[in-house]
Amino acid sequence: MRTSALGALVGIVVFACPACGSDLPAAASGAAGRFYQALEVHDGAAACALLAPQTLQEVAESAQGECETAILDEGIPAGGEVIALRQYGTQAQARMSDDTAFLAEFDDGWRVVAAACVSQGQRPYQCKVKG
Amino acid sequence: MSRVRRFLRSNSLSLVFGGLFLGALVGQAFAGLAEFNNQQVADGLATVTFGRYVTSADFAVDVAENWQSEYLQFLLYIVLTVWLVQRGSPESKKLDEQGRESDEKQKLGPFAGPDSPRWARVGGWRTKIYSSSLGLVMGSVFLACWLVQSVAGWSAFNEQQLKQLQDPQSWVGYVGSADFWSRSLQNWQSEFLAVGSMAVLSIYLRERGSPESKPVGTSHASTSIEG
Structure with missing residues (x-):
């Protein structure tokens, strides 16, 4: 029985914990914080550099212009502090004091997939910016 | 050699x-x-x-959900065949041998032979545990794998939720979710079908030389005879 209990513990550690996320949540949290900081100082280029490729393309296409200027006109609320970060695998959700953003992990770090998101209960968040 | x-x-x-x-x-x-x-x-x-x-959680849950169902299958087969029988099946014991059987037949305590495992000879709690050790270990592995499935499945499910811009769930919420039970039950049903088929098909069909089959010429009515 002791062997079985040990096996269970090893199994959980080997299987489950790496599954809970490979990098420190701080990385995703930092990307979210930098994104909202860039918007706060009207640095569109820095904010766009933190967007996921598909989201960046969507912002530029919908505004029919450059992301750097379009992102500042999207009506993204000031994020404030990161109050909670939930990360599972390559995905994360950053709850800011005044907004909610979704992020994904890319080869060069975490990028914002969606921002200015409002909860719709059981349905997906409604986001002003998304890919 | x-x-x-x-x-x-x-x-x-x-x-x-x-x-x-x-x-x-x-x-x-x-x-x-x-x-x-x-x-x-x-x-x-x-x-x-x-x-x-x-x-990743994605790989872990796919592995664990299959492991748990296999160990559950063998656990049930090992334990249920103590009491349940199938006339004509080599997988079943004889119809009049249902139950735990006598110490003499099981070679326990004073009936143990010189080459019997020590815990079968000594009596007391050790013999009691050893008498159920196969089921206990299979059951423990099943529960451990099912627990791992629940944790890894929860993480993989939440990764998917976040991809769809939805809130992640708690572990307790996930254990009561359709995803968890769908993963569990789809594996269980296939295992139960396979075991049930084996018990019944082996009444009528043969595989020459296999210990899982009756000898080819044995009658369909013969129970508990393996080749």
Whole structure:
């Protein structure tokens, strides 16, 4: 029985914990914080550099212009502090004091997939910016 | 015959199944990686490396859900065949032998032989535990794998939720979710079907030389006779 209990513990550690996320949540949290900081100082280029490729393309296409200027006109609320970060695998959700953003992990770090998101209960968040 | 060849021959069943297991697991890892990355590309997200995938929740839940169901299958088969019988099946014991059977038949305590395991000879709690050790270990492995499935499945489910811009769930919420029970029950039903089929088909069908079959010429009515 002791062997079985040990096996269970090893199994959980080997299987489950790496599954809970490979990098420190701080990385995703930092990307979210930098994104909202860039918007706060009207640095569109820095904010766009933190967007996921598909989201960046969507912002530029919908505004029919450059992301750097379009992102500042999207009506993204000031994020404030990161109050909670939930990360599972390559995905994360950053709850800011005044907004909610979704992020994904890319080869060069975490990028914002969606921002200015409002909860719709059981349905997906409604986001002003998304890919 | 050399010692190595003798060892290989004496343990061929375990060795072949060990090899098949590892081969299939590696194959599953590569196929799962390709499927995961195809979905990532379709979603406009980054692909992951092989190392990252085999330590991910996605891979862990796919492995654990199959493991738990296999151990559950054998646990039930081992325990239920103590009391349940199937007339004509080599997988069943004789119809009048249902139950735990006598100490004499089970070679316990004073009826143990010189080569009997020590815990079968000594009596008391050790013999009691040893008498159920196969079921206890299979049951423990089943529960451990099911627990791992629940944790890894919860993480994989929440990764999917976040991809769809939805809130993640708590572990308790996940254990009561359709995803958890769908994964569990789809594996269980196939295991129960396979075991039930084996018990019934082996009444009428034969595989010459297999210990899982009755000898080819044995009557359909003969129970508990293995080839």
